[in-house]
Amino acid sequence: MKRGMALAVGTLLGVAAMAGHARADGDAARGAKQYRACVACHSLEPGSHLSGPSLAGLWGRKAAQADGFIRYSKGLRAAELVWDENTLNAWLADPEALIPGTFMVFRGIKDDQARSDLIAFLALAMAPGGGDAVVSQGLVPRDYVRGQKPDPVRLAPTDTVVTRIRHCRDSYFIATADGTETPYWEMNVRFKVDTRDTGPEPGHPVVLRAGMAGDRVSIVFANIQELTQFISEAC
CATH class of the missing domain: 1.10.760.10 (Cytochrome c-like domain)
Structure with a gap:
């Protein structure tokens, strides 16, 4: 030894x-x-x-x-x-x-x-x-x-499936599959990756809302590459 x-x-x-x-x-x-x-x-x-x-x-x-x-x-x-x-x-x-x-x-x-x-x-x-x-x-x-295992997000409703994320000044504007776009203060947005089989479908990130007013969100991606595919700088 x-x-x-x-x-x-x-x-x-x-x-x-x-x-x-x-x-x-x-x-x-x-x-x-x-x-x-x-x-x-x-x-x-x-x-x-x-x-x-x-x-x-x-x-x-x-x-x-x-x-x-x-x-x-x-x-x-x-x-x-x-x-x-x-x-x-x-x-x-x-x-x-x-x-x-x-x-x-x-x-x-x-x-x-x-x-x-x-x-x-x-x-x-x-x-x-x-x-x-x-x-x-x-x-x-x-x-x-x-345990406190996160709930599956693979079968997410359309108002939570992200289609585009644009960043402008101090805000993220998150567009979802129901045709809406919602602004959030950039400090209230978290980006996460969930590679498990209970995570989102590839190409279909999911927004999870939290906070008393739903003003804090996590965007969950299926893989790290999607971070650059869905986020752009656009005012």
């Missing part, structure tokens, strides 16, 4: 030891309530990644190995961690202490019992078929398995 890797592994083991071993009296039902905070970033559907990777089937597997997820930090990729009671205990106590520079924006759970409860739930949820198991046992609703 190279010296740098040996030092890294030694540091990780030391942090895990300081966090202590996971308690054996965790309650999965209480942990399910803790898991509610996780659904914004994770799903339990295999291959369905959100801002964080899907947790499906990761129990007992090496960290930073979820199929199809590429946004891992260098530290986590190099850590050689396997997700189990003790590594999750250290991770959930303080992710930054375990993996400096981690991309996971989470301060950690300081309460030992709360951490133990969540790990008891994750032992079920992260096992193969865990999403279905925790639902069938009544621990979480089906929506928790899906």
